[in-house]
Amino acid sequence: MKVVDNDLVMGASGKIGKMLVFRQKAGKTIIAKRGIRTAPLSVDQEAVTERFREAAIYAKKVSDDPLKKALYEAVAKPGQTAFNLALADFWKAPVVKKITLDDYNGQIGGTILVRAIDNFKVETVTVQILDGNSSILETGQAILQDNGLDWLYTATVENSSLQASTVRVTASDLPGNKTVQDQVVE
Template structure:
C-alpha cells in the first residue's frame, strides 16, 4: 500500500484503474493499493476463514450498537487519532481483550477487610474487574467486583469474609472490556 501526497492527478480519483491499481481516499490522504480480485462462485471458505468472517460480523454488530449511542461515540472519539472514527475503534476494541498485568495478594491473610489489587488495561477501557477467592479444594469463599482507582488501571477488591483455611487456595481475577472480552488471572495463596 502506498500513500500519495500533493498529487494533482490522484486528488479526486477513487476506484480501480486497469484491474491493477485501487485508489482510495481516507482522512484527506490518497491511498494506492493492489486491485482486489473477485472470488469465483465456487470458492469454498475454510473453517478458519468462516470463523474470521463470523467474528468480523460480530465486531461490526458491536460497532453498530456503539454508533447508535452518542455518549459511546463521544467516548471513542475522545481517544481517536487522525483518520480514525468511532466505528474503527469499536471494531478494534472488539478484537482486543483486556490484559491483567498484576494480581497482588501480598496483603491477604484470610481476614475480612483486606485488599487484593489488580492492574488491568485495555486498548479502550476496562469495564469491570471481578475477584473470586477459592479454598484449596476449589470451593468459592467469596466473589465480587473490584473498585476502580483514580489511575484507571488499578482495581481494589476488599475481602468481606474470613477465610481461616486460605493457605493453598487461590485468588482469581477476571477483567472484562465493553465488548465483553474477558481475561483471567489466577494466583495460588
C-alpha cells in the first residue's frame, strides 16, 4: 500500500510503542513493524553486531570531521548521506585486482604496477619485495596514477635473487581496512 501526502506521518521518525518504527529516507517516510528478538545471538551474529557498532562509530567520526565529511558528501547520490557512505565504506575492504611485474627486473628503477579499487577510495598502496627466505628487501609507497585506478611503485634496492622473490602489496582505505596480496616473481 502506498500513501501519498499524508500529513499524519509526513516527516515522522521514531517508534510507536513496541509495534511500529518510522524513519526518513530520501524525503520519504518509511514505516516498518518493529521486530523483537527473543533468542540469544550466535557467535557470528555477535561478531556482525560488533562490526556494525564499529562501523557506526567510524561513520559518526566522519560526520564530525568537516574534511572527511566533505569527501564522502562529494560523491553522495540523492538520498545518501556522508554517514551512510562512511558506514558502507567501513564494511568493505579494498580489492587488489592485478599486480603487473612486466617492468620489474630486480634492478633499481624497475617498476611494479598495482590495480587496486575500493567502494569509496583506496588511501594507500604499500609494496614490499621479499627475497626467497621471506626477508624484506625493501618497502615503500606506490604512487597513484592519473587514471585513478593504478598505483606505480619504483624499486629502490637491487634484488639479486629475483626468481625466488615475492611482491607483497597492501591496499588500505580510509577506515583502515587492508587487503594483502602476494605475487611470486616468475
